[in-house]
Amino acid sequence: MENQQIKQAGLKVTVPRVKILGILEHSGKRHLSAEDVYKELLRQDEEIGLATVYRVLTQFEGAGLVCRRHFEGGQSVFELNSGSHHDHLVCIKCGKIVEFVDSLIEDRQTAIAAEHGFRIEDHSLVVYGLCAGCQNAR
Amino acid sequence: MENQQIKQAGLKVTVPRVKILGILEHSGKRHLSAEDVYKELLRQDEEIGLATVYRVLTQFEGAGLVCRRHFEGGQSVFELNSGSHHDHLVCIKCGKIVEFVDSLIEDRQTAIAAEHGFRIEDHSLVVYGLCAGCQNAR
DNA sequence: AGCAAGATGCGAAAGATTTTCAGTTTACCA
DNA sequence: TGGTAAACTGAAAATCTTTCGCATCTTGCT
Numbered sequence: 001m002e003n004q005q006i007k008q009a010g011l012k013v014t015v016p017r018v019k020i021l022g023i024l025e026h027s028g029k030r031h032l033s034a035e036d037v038y039k040e041l042l043r044q045d046e047e048i049g050l051a052t053v054y055r056v057l058t059q060f061e062g063a064g065l066v067c068r069r070h071f072e073g074g075q076s077v078f079e080l081n082s083g084s085h086h087d088h089l090v091c092i093k094c095g096k097i098v099e100f101v102d103s104l105i106e107d108r109q110t111a112i113a114a115e116h117g118f119r120i121e122d123h124s125l126v127v128y129g130l131c132a133g134c135q136n137a138r
Numbered sequence: 139m140e141n142q143q144i145k146q147a148g149l150k151v152t153v154p155r156v157k158i159l160g161i162l163e164h165s166g167k168r169h170l171s172a173e174d175v176y177k178e179l180l181r182q183d184e185e186i187g188l189a190t191v192y193r194v195l196t197q198f199e200g201a202g203l204v205c206r207r208h209f210e211g212g213q214s215v216f217e218l219n220s221g222s223h224h225d226h227l228v229c230i231k232c233g234k235i236v237e238f239v240d241s242l243i244e245d246r247q248t249a250i251a252a253e254h255g256f257r258i259e260d261h262s263l264v265v266y267g268l269c270a271g272c273q274n275a276r
Numbered sequence: 277a278g279c280a281a282g283a284t285g286c287g288a289a290a291g292a293t294t295t296t297c298a299g300t301t302t303a304c305c306a
Numbered sequence: 307t308g309g310t311a312a313a314c315t316g317a318a319a320a321t322c323t324t325t326c327g328c329a330t331c332t333t334g335c336t
Contacts, residue, residue: 012302012313034293049316054293070210072262074324075292089256098254105246109265116236117270118227124210125263127247132255150333152283172324187285192324194283212293213323283332288325295320302313 009063016048020056024066024080031069031077031097071126087124091131098131147201154186158194162204162218169207169215169235209264225262229269236269 002021003013011017023040024032032040034053041048057078060066066078071090087105089098105125113120140159141151149155161178162170170178172191179186195216198204204216209228225243227236243263251258 014302014314016315047316051294051317052315055315058294070208072208089251089254091256092259098256100250100254102246102250105243108240108243109263112238112240113227113265113267116227116238117273118229118236118265118267119273120265120267121230122267123263123265125247125261127251127256127258127261129251129256129258129260135255135257150282152332154284185285187287188323189286189325190284196325278336280335281333284330286328286330288327290323290325292323293321296318298316300313300315302311304310304312306307306309 005065009060009065011059011063015046016052017056017059019044019046019048020053021060021065024078030099031079033075033077035075037078069124069126072128087126089127089129091134092128093130093134093137096131096133143203147198147203149197149201153184154190155194155198157182157184157186158191159198159203162216168237169217171213171215173213175216207262207264210266225264227265227267229272230266231268231272231275234269234271 002018002025006013006017006021019041020037023037027040029036034050034057037057038048038050038053041053057066057068061068061078065081067081068076068078069088070076071088084101085106086099086101089100090096109123110120140156140163144151144155144159157179158175161175165178167174172188172195175195176186176188176191179191195204195206199206199216203219205219206214206216207226208214209226222239223244224237224239227238228234247261248258
């Protein structure tokens with residue numbers, strides 16, 4: 001279970017880490033802010049500080065267990081690394097997030113980067129809009 | 139000159155606004171953070187506060203004169219609105235920024251958004267990597 | 277010139293994230 | 307199983323970027 005992933009990441013298996021990883025895995029939502037994780041910990045009556053949440057999430061990011069995304073609007077959201085890269089469609093009204101992958105876009109990005117002599121390390125494509133529901137709600 | 143653009147945006151023509159617009163237009167770089175603009179003002183011995191820089195840039199953004207971008211790494215950068223939308227290639231080492239446009243990618247985004255019932259309001263594609271120069275520098 | 281609306285500057289405030297530090301826990305080996 | 311160094315943690319303080327509150331100053335118009 002979680003313990004293995006943490007250990008393999010070269011980190012000690014501690015209560016905060018196990019709990020946080022558990023929340024990321026089992027909390028319905030795929031995208032959580034540090035604050036979201038913290039609130040969930042409080043709900044579970046865990047005595048874990050927000051600073052620790054940030055520390056752990058940052059370590060998980062470094063270990064490749066989670067990805068950090070900086071969408072518009074101040075805070076970052078973290079998601080479990082599902083192995084494959086993907087982009088996001090974000091509803092600017094209700095916050096709904098849809099993930100998608102499009103090889104055509106990926107290919108073009110690679111080609112464009114090459115044209116400019118860049119070696120890609122990472123990329124972020126976020127499309128902001130109104131989801132079906134919010135378009136109707138007037 | 140600048141005054142016209144400011145007036146047309148429905149804003150009073152004031153020293154800070156003229157100076158800031160001037161910096162955006164004539165400072166070699168196309169992408170400046172509020173801090174960059176502020177430093178340039180100091181260099182020119184202008185008594186303009188950082189709060190004003192943010193206020194003015196935000197107003198310019200609202201008026202469509204500039205675009206605000208939230209790249210990774212905390213601060214936002216502002217660029218003069220050149221009329222056409224474009225995406226960015228950012229060097230994670232030296233900060234170099236290359237702009238590009240690709241209609242194929244734009245089309246796919248529209249199609250994907252439509253598939254998910256979204257109406258696009260805006261989007262942001264940023265590719266992070268190492269530019270030619272930084273790949274060699276070891 | 278004179279006035280009202282709108283701007284500015286400054287310091288304080290806010291919000292997100294990071295660092296500091298002293299006390300606690302974990303991993304590991306005798 | 308106990309002992310210990312290294313790693314980890316919580317709470318508070320510190321940073322950093324951006325925004326606000328408010329008294330004062332400018333601009334645009336008469």
